[in-house]
Amino acid sequence: MVDADAVILDELGRLAPLGGFEGADWRDVLRRASVALPVTLPRRRRVAWHRRLAIGLAALVALGVLAVAVALAAGGLRRFSAWLTGSPGKPAPAAVQSGFAHRNAAAFAQFPLGTRVRLIARASVTGKTFDLLGFRTGSSLCLRVVRADLPAGRGHNQCASLGELEQSAAPAVVLDDAWFSFGKPAVSATGIYGFADDTVKRIEVVRERSGTQSVPVTSNAFLVLIGHPSGTAANPSPQDAITGVFAVLGNGSRIRLAYIAGGGVTTQAPPPKPPFYMAFTRITPAQLPGPTKPTTRFAGGTISWLSQRKPVGEPYTLPARARHYFGTVLFARAVQPDPTQPDRIVFMIVRLAHHAFGPTTSTKPGLCFSPIEALGSLGGISCGLQPLSVSPISFTYVWPSQIAHVAGIAADQVAAIKIFLANGRVIPALLRDNAFLADVPQSVASKIVSYDRSGRVLSVAVLNSPPMHYQACPRVVAPPAGSIGPARPWERLDLGNATLNGQPILGDTPAEVMAALGKPAAILRNTVINGVRIPDFLYGGSTQRTGTVQIQFGTNHGRIVAVSMLFHTSRLSEAKLGRILTLQPGHVQRAIEKTYPGFTLSAGYGTLDAHGCLFTLNRGRLGKHVQVTLLAGPGAQRTPELVVRSGY
Amino acid sequence: MSRLRDPRLEEIERLYRDRFPHFVQVARAIVGDRERAVEAVQDGFADAIRGREGFRGEGPLEAWVWRAIVNAAKKATRRPLVEVGREADAEYELAPSVLEASPLVSALPERQRLVVFLRYYAGLDYRSIASALDVEVGTVSASLASAHAAIRKAVKEEEVHG
Numbered sequence: 001m002v003d004a005d006a007v008i009l010d011e012l013g014r015l016a017p018l019g020g021f022e023g024a025d026w027r028d029v030l031r032r033a034s035v036a037l038p039v040t041l042p043r044r045r046r047v048a049w050h051r052r053l054a055i056g057l058a059a060l061v062a063l064g065v066l067a068v069a070v071a072l073a074a075g076g077l078r079r080f081s082a083w084l085t086g087s088p089g090k091p092a093p094a095a096v097q098s099g100f101a102h103r104n105a106a107a108f109a110q111f112p113l114g115t116r117v118r119l120i121a122r123a124s125v126t127g128k129t130f131d132l133l134g135f136r137t138g139s140s141l142c143l144r145v146v147r148a149d150l151p152a153g154r155g156h157n158q159c160a161s162l163g164e165l166e167q168s169a170a171p172a173v174v175l176d177d178a179w180f181s182f183g184k185p186a187v188s189a190t191g192i193y194g195f196a197d198d199t200v201k202r203i204e205v206v207r208e209r210s211g212t213q214s215v216p217v218t219s220n221a222f223l224v225l226i227g228h229p230s231g232t233a234a235n236p237s238p239q240d241a242i243t244g245v246f247a248v249l250g251n252g253s254r255i256r257l258a259y260i261a262g263g264g265v266t267t268q269a270p271p272p273k274p275p276f277y278m279a280f281t282r283i284t285p286a287q288l289p290g291p292t293k294p295t296t297r298f299a300g301g302t303i304s305w306l307s308q309r310k311p312v313g314e315p316y317t318l319p320a321r322a323r324h325y326f327g328t329v330l331f332a333r334a335v336q337p338d339p340t341q342p343d344r345i346v347f348m349i350v351r352l353a354h355h356a357f358g359p360t361t362s363t364k365p366g367l368c369f370s371p372i373e374a375l376g377s378l379g380g381i382s383c384g385l386q387p388l389s390v391s392p393i394s395f396t397y398v399w400p401s402q403i404a405h406v407a408g409i410a411a412d413q414v415a416a417i418k419i420f421l422a423n424g425r426v427i428p429a430l431l432r433d434n435a436f437l438a439d440v441p442q443s444v445a446s447k448i449v450s451y452d453r454s455g456r457v458l459s460v461a462v463l464n465s466p467p468m469h470y471q472a473c474p475r476v477v478a479p480p481a482g483s484i485g486p487a488r489p490w491e492r493l494d495l496g497n498a499t500l501n502g503q504p505i506l507g508d509t510p511a512e513v514m515a516a517l518g519k520p521a522a523i524l525r526n527t528v529i530n531g532v533r534i535p536d537f538l539y540g541g542s543t544q545r546t547g548t549v550q551i552q553f554g555t556n557h558g559r560i561v562a563v564s565m566l567f568h569t570s571r572l573s574e575a576k577l578g579r580i581l582t583l584q585p586g587h588v589q590r591a592i593e594k595t596y597p598g599f600t601l602s603a604g605y606g607t608l609d610a611h612g613c614l615f616t617l618n619r620g621r622l623g624k625h626v627q628v629t630l631l632a633g634p635g636a637q638r639t640p641e642l643v644v645r646s647g648y
Numbered sequence: 649m650s651r652l653r654d655p656r657l658e659e660i661e662r663l664y665r666d667r668f669p670h671f672v673q674v675a676r677a678i679v680g681d682r683e684r685a686v687e688a689v690q691d692g693f694a695d696a697i698r699g700r701e702g703f704r705g706e707g708p709l710e711a712w713v714w715r716a717i718v719n720a721a722k723k724a725t726r727r728p729l730v731e732v733g734r735e736a737d738a739e740y741e742l743a744p745s746v747l748e749a750s751p752l753v754s755a756l757p758e759r760q761r762l763v764v765f766l767r768y769y770a771g772l773d774y775r776s777i778a779s780a781l782d783v784e785v786g787t788v789s790a791s792l793a794s795a796h797a798a799i800r801k802a803v804k805e806e807e808v809h810g
Contacts, residue, residue, distance in 0.1 A: 007799050011753045012768050016676040016685075023686035024668040026661055032694035181682040230682070554773050555785060563773060616666070625771065 014185075019230045022179035022190050032381075077166040078197040080220040083141050088134050088219035089120040096131060099151020100144070108316065108334060109342045109372040111137050121218045122148065125189040126227030128182060132193060134221055138340015139163065142374065143221060145178045145193050156193070157374045159341065160403045164439045165195055167425060172196035172203060172217075172247040174259050174402050178225065186230035192245065192259070193223045194402070199249045206244035214248070258402060258443035285460045288447045290420030296456040298392050301411025303434045306331070306347050306367065312433050316346050326381055327353035330365055334372065335435040342374040345407055345435035352383060369435075371396060371407035392450045392458040393417065393436070406438045406448065406463065415453040419463070421446045484582065487573035490517045490539040490549045493565075494575035495596055498626045498644060500565060505551065506626075506646040507561050510535055513551055521547065534560060540569060548572075564645035572642065581640055585632045589615040592628065599628065656700045656709070663713055664693055671717050673769045678721040678762075685721065692720030711779035714770065718762060718780060752799050760795040763788055 082088040092100070100117045104110050120143070121132040129148035136142070139161050146155030158175040165173060175194040181187070196203060196217040203222045204214045215224050228240065245257040285292045305312045313335035323329060331349040336342075348368045368383035382396055395408025410417060410431060417429035417436050422445040429438035429448075440446055440463060450458045489501040498506060503516035514520070520537035534555065540548030548569030551562050567581065574580045576595050580588045585605045592599055598619045605615035614631045625646060632640035664671075668689070675692070676685035696716040703712050753761060759781065766777045774792075778785040 005796075007752060007803055008764060008768055008795075011751075012677065012764070015753065016673045016769065018673050018769075019669050019682065023672070023682075024664070025690070026664055029664065029690050029693040029697065032690060033697035186682065554775050556774065557789060558786075 017186055017230050019181065019186065019188065022181065022188055078168060078171065080141070080162070080165060080195065081198050082219035082221075083134075083136060083162070087118070088221065089118040092117045092119045092131075092133060096133065096146075096148070096151045099146070099153070100133065102152040103154070103375055107375040108346075109344045109374050111135070111142070111342050111374070117144065118219075120221045121223050123215075123223050123225045125225045126183075126187045128180070128187075128189060128227075130178075130180070130189065130223065130225060132218075132221060132223040134219065137342065138338070140341045141165065141195065142342075143175055143193055143195070144375075145223060147180060147182075154375070158193075159374055160195065161341070161439045164403055164427075164441065165197075168197075168441065169423070169443065170247065170257050171200050171249065171255060172222070172257055174245055174257055176402075178223070181230060187227055188230050189225045189227050191223065191225035192242070193221070195221055196247060199251075200247045201250050202248040204244075204246040204248060204254070205242055206246070207240045208243050209240040285447050285462055288420055288422055288445060288462070289424055290418070290426070290447060291449050291457045291460055293460055294457045296452065296458065298411075298413070298458050301392055301413055303347070303367070303409070304412055305433065306333075306349065309349075313347075313435075314344075316348075318346075318348065326368065326383070327351050335433045337430040337432040337435045337437045341430075341437065343405055343407060343437055344372045345409065345437070346370045346372060347409065347435070348381075350383065367409075369394070369409045371405070373405065393448070395436075395448070402442055404440050404442050404463075406436075406440050408436055410434050410436055410450065413452050414450045414458060416451045416455075418449050418451070419446050420449060484570045484579065487571050488540065490551075491567070491569060491571045492573055492575075493567070493642075493644070495577075495592060495599075495628060495644070496575060498646065505562050505565060506644070507556075509559060509561055510537070510553060513537060513562055517551075520551075540571075564643060566641060566643050568641040581642060585615065585630055585640060588630055589617070592617055605630070605632075656703065657697060659709055660693065660696055660700065660713060663710055667710075667770075670770050671714075674714075674765045675717060675721040675724075677765050677769065678718070679724050684724055688721040688724045689717055691724075692717035695720060708776050708779060711772065711776040714766060714772065714776070714780035715782065718766075752802050755802065756795050756798060759783070759787075760791045760798070763791040764795050767792060 091097075096119065097117060100115075101113075104113070104115065115135055115137060117133045117135045119131060120134045123130045123132070131144075131146055131148050131151070133144040133146065134142065135144075137159075140159040141162055142157065142159040144155050144157045146153050156176055156178040160173065160175060173194050173196075174192045176192070177190070178193055179188065179190040182189075192205065194203075197220065200217050202214050202216055203224055204212055205224045205226075206212050207226070210226060210228075213224055213226055215222055226240075242259065245259045247255045247257055249255065309331050311333065313333040316332040316334040318326070318329045318332060328351040329348050330351060332346060334344040334346045336344050346369060348370070349365050350368045351365050352368075366383055368381050370381040382394060392414045393408050393410045395406055397404045397406055406419070406429070412434065414431070414434075417431055417438070419427040419429065419438050419440050421427065421441070425444075427438055427440060427446075429436040438448075446463045447460060448463055449460050452458055492501050493499075494502070498504070501516055503512075505513055505516060508516065514537075517537075517539065520539050522538040522542040524536040524538060525533040534553050536553060537551040538547035538549070539551070540546070548567070548571065550566040552564045552566065553560050554563040555561070570579060570582050572579065572581045577583075577588070577591050580591070583591070589601070589605050593601060596619075599617035600619065602616045602618055614629055617628045619626045619628075627643075627645050629643045629645075630640055631643070671689045671692070672682065672685045675688040676682050679685050679688055693713070693716070696713045699716070703709060753764060756764065762781055763777055766772045766780055772780065774785050774788045777788045781788070783791075
């Protein structure tokens, strides 16, 4: 007898092994899907002056103003000597130069033709060589990481303005993540690259599993890559999240750098404190220097050259793929606000496809804009029927980078745009032909302000605030009030063998579940599969709000069977761990790992971003798969909630 | 830019952060290499975000997102000329690397192949697979049974002839 499951698993393991989170970038997804939203003034809270002062001081300290003060007191601007002299590294080999020229020629956001790249460093990882290339164009210092054997490849490309680097709070800046995947079986090379000033000798990267990696700084730049197998379906490669990036100075001191993971990274232990990973806090305009509200009313904006379809900037052709999504482009031009920076902003008049932004999308011609980053062809497209009718500016970010490129469009009425940082710096945006750009460090809270020709404030908005804010995860869950009654049959769980009241439950039919747990208080029939209503059993209460245990059913080969069990009751009693929903979530996670070593932790409680308020453990595959998830905090309907589900 | 809280967007984000490797794995099985698979996943999620208002709750949101990912991956396998104006139910082209790595699974008809991917890589139940591929649950069951039968037959033939 042929075991088809085994054959399929074997083939699928070769075809596409389960990899890690390399390439995950939620912000990139948002960028691709973005819709222009008006810049509005966040509602100002009434805060007593002394409390406001306390908040302001706390924010400023947290955001590194002291570091800036120390840095500036110690000797003014940071120095990047190798770049100031114009000759970092050495000339790139002919093939590398040719590859860059090929890629540059094919890109919309081009560097000046004839740009010469320099070879800064080479790293060999798992049999592949990677080049760290550098070049300067105007005020931009640019780095490019590319496979040595594919010099015309897309690679990873980021630029930062010299001014921004010189005024950085830290002696080194991680520009971006780099990741590559190649070979059979697949191997991944992942890491970071960036700039370091003259005082930095080495960069150390600390990873959760593989420990510390140290690389020398070469010509004020660094590339840190590590290789690891991409894993197989049966043996996935465990994540190895970066948990620390340090600059080691010539005097031996070690300074932690701000770092934003590319996205989707999970850590098994709680992540380091900000500014590492930059946990954004809610900041109001009043807590930052500069104007706090408009001083004049904005009655509606226009972009005259666009409405008259004048050939400003360069012609632009939207890639076919994007046309398919967005509709018919009636007019498109690319504007380069700063001739010394490659970034362009595309203005388009588009007759949107009816499905472009959901079923309510109007198909009248509207204005869309899109930033194009270095060597790229298109960023996310932001559209609004009349985005400038309600707001003087609309903007987006070119991510990922520790120094964000804020890119946007401005109405004719806007004469200047400035970014005010928490540390007191003011960055003027480059504004040309209604397009603007600004390099803004993400480690410092900031706000963007637009002005008219008379210097009156048209709009104020905080950068990096609500969209980047993730709900805080409670480390401590309040214990249940009052006494807890004894566990009832449906509240006696054994995670060791995934049983409830000593019965398997998962995989059982409704009749078997009823025989094991008794008659439910209510049976919900909200799900219909092939015309058959699938039940959910509620125990401990007759509604989803009052029920304490819910058994959910699904179908398997035509049979209706239980597929998951949801518990949200302090009465829940686990065979070895007792009343686990009265314990702190982190403690429950560790206790399950220790007591039931068959479970593997896939996301730890209190780790990054959206993972913050749950942990997930898995055991077995397919028919024997059991997943345990505990949700606590703002993401849960009621706190806490334990879910045990099975792939039947 | 200020944004209002959007629970559905948050749920899609949670899926992304929880299951990114699995989405990439399925996309890679379709497109043949990881780089394009990541692109497809990014595009698929962007599609899902753009169209989230159209989600009517007729099945799990995860299944609905899977549909977006599968469609984005299928689109990525088509030649640019074919891409414009053609919709997701067109057959996708198998990359040579897929044929080489997985001759038995590659030999399956497209629907069976996708059911296999979603079942084994993504670990979806039949109902979710049905929702992701916009077919009946019975079709999923039948497709998986047919896939198993075809693979058993192919392996037996290999043993006899080979």
